[in-house]
Amino acid sequence: METSRQLTKPQAIVFDMDGTLFKTETLLIPAYHNVFNQLREEGLYTGETPPEHLMLGSLGMLLEDIWKTVMPHEQVHVHRRADELLLKFELQGLQEATSELYPSVPETLQELHNRGVKLFVASNGLEHYVKGVADVHQIAPLFDGLYSAGEYATLSKVDLLRRLMEDHGLERIWMVGDRSSDVEAGRKNGQTVIGCAYAGFGKEDELKGSDVLITDFSQLLTLYEQAEK
Template sequence: MNSIPFAVIFDMDGTLFQTNRILGSSLERTFKVLRSEGNWQGEAPLATYKKIMGVPLKVVWETLLPNHAESIRNQADRLFLECLNQEIKEGKGQLYPNVIETLSVFKQQGIPIFIASNGLEKYLEEICTYFHLHEYLTDIYSIERSLKGSKTDLVHMLLRNYNIEEAILVGDRKSDIEAAKENGLVAVSCPFGFATVNELVEADLLIADFFELQAYVFKRISTLSF
């Protein structure tokens, strides 16, 4: 396989997709079912979920349902995915401003674009289909591809499979920075996502919008020898 000299790898939730627009209602619908079956009391733990947003779903349910049986966690996982996908189909989700414009510009310049996300394949597919992202993307790596279930391993696999020489990883959580650093990549962070205060201090670059990302990418490409 020919090598790819430079690529851009994006996280999905809190980076390209404004998950917060469908998160609360989907979580509430999920816990409404659990509540009706006597498996939950009180409000849906939205605040807790926002603190850990971006971790693998197995960790999500271990955190939100620490004292529940695995069967209940699996039920919640299934219900939540169904609710999220339904809300995406209903048009309640939204990309961040200038995402499509940025992906289009990168594609026009021949820059391979990838998604590496802790989200499940069916969920990522729903987003990409609804917003017609497939026409810009080279590939989508769901956490389900990683046997270790880690973002670092997922990105390592992507880099190896496509023989990518250099890349930047754009994300909104510390786990994205760690995945970038441990794979020798530049870590670009989006503070408009789910990050907590001081979570992104180790990023190589913080961007306020995607036009800043475009400027950075083209400046970096100008320094490379292809």
């Protein structure tokens, strides 16, 4: 764990979902291949499935930007069909109970909740996906709100986090995430950023600008205990 300054206890902690709470690849990779199999069956896509690293490296982006990276030469209607199929196959995968949260996530969230910390999710994912992950893994009751770009039609996580803070009258939060979009959201809203350096999906400087880097989710408890009131 690396920290650049003394932290202050927040009114709430806001979490990204993919690569922060949820071990995304345990659900995403099978769904990703199913999407392209279906697109080929429907005559909307030809050729081989794009490399998995293109999808994993795009996590944290809005879906429309992900498909521009993964299949940049396809038309918009193919991208929107891919949206529908990805959600369908991910929800199916969740029901099969093969996906995973990162180690210590349920216990750490429960402990923070027990201490009266307000907890939220702010994700660039689709509404039913974000809520589905939280429901299936039985962490939904610990949160005061599950915010997604899919539900609120925000153009960036900066806007989504601002909306969340305004809705709940929050002035001092910790933004916890694994991507540059999380760092940007926290920074542009004037908040503390906790970078999660355990997923490994992003570039080397993905979390540049974070106030703290953690290598295990449970380290959040130590940070909270040591933070000034």
